[in-house]
Amino acid sequence: DAKTTQPNSMESNEEEPVHLPCNHSTISGTDYIHWYRQLPSQGPEYVIHGLTSNVNNRMASLAIAEDRKSSTLILHRATLRDAAVYYCILRRNTGKLIFGQGTTLQVKP
Amino acid sequence: EAQVTQNPRYLITVTGKKLTVTCSQNMNHEYMSWYRQDPGLGLRQIYYSMNVEVTDKGDVPEGYKVSRKEKRNFPLILESPSPNQTSLYFCASSTGGEVGELFFGEGSRLTVL
Numbered sequence: 001d002a003k004t005t006q007p008n009s010m011e012s013n014e015e016e017p018v019h020l021p022c023n024h025s026t027i028s029g030t031d032y033i034h035w036y037r038q039l040p041s042q043g044p045e046y047v048i049h050g051l052t053s054n055v056n057n058r059m060a061s062l063a064i065a066e067d068r069k070s071s072t073l074i075l076h077r078a079t080l081r082d083a084a085v086y087y088c089i090l091r092r093n094t095g096k097l098i099f100g101q102g103t104t105l106q107v108k109p
Numbered sequence: 110e111a112q113v114t115q116n117p118r119y120l121i122t123v124t125g126k127k128l129t130v131t132c133s134q135n136m137n138h139e140y141m142s143w144y145r146q147d148p149g150l151g152l153r154q155i156y157y158s159m160n161v162e163v164t165d166k167g168d169v170p171e172g173y174k175v176s177r178k179e180k181r182n183f184p185l186i187l188e189s190p191s192p193n194q195t196s197l198y199f200c201a202s203s204t205g206g207e208v209g210e211l212f213f214g215e216g217s218r219l220t221v222l
Binding site for chain 2: 087
């Protein structure tokens with residue numbers, strides 16, 4: 001069954017780039033790769049999503065491997081406000097979502 | 110303001126006493142879904158709905174019911190709550206399909222004694 005695998009935690013220094021990896025080796029051809037983050041005591045919030053090509057938005061970039069079995073969320077300059085749990089999610093056209101366990105990102109000043 | 114509203118936000122109840130957690134969205138979204146979040150287990154999907162009158166089981170549907178009679182509402186029903194349903198629950202909505210951005214509610218913390 002499809003699943004995503006993420007490191008439990010990562011650390012970064014403020015104003016440095018952060019690369020958050022996700023492995024989804026059993027991804028199906030039509031699954032979209034979504035990333036969300038969750039700040040303490042809040043619901044998850046959308047970060048970025050993609051299918052095959054790399055994507056950029058004002059929050060982050062998403063790099064998708066050519067075989068789609070892995071992806072990397074890139075925060076170009078981490079700030080203290082980026083400290084959160086980041087979830088890599090596969091979203092199916094059936095409506096089902098496949099979650100990873102999430103990566104807790106710590107940002108050090 | 111675009112939002113997903115859950116009620117109640119906090120609830121302490123006892124085993125076997127039926128309860129409903131409501132979820133309402135004002136964005137005319139087709140897709141709605143429920144999740145529970147537990148320490149060490151992350152987020153898990155309970156039920157989802159692609160549109161009115163269409164619902165499907167997620168990964169952990171046991172002990173829960175849902176209904177989607179109107180587009181804006183997607184209540185989660187616990188017919189006979191048990192202590193293992195003590196959890197933090199989130200509702201979310203999005204435009205249909207697999208590309209829409211999910212908008213999450215603020216969460217409902219449920220304790221079953």
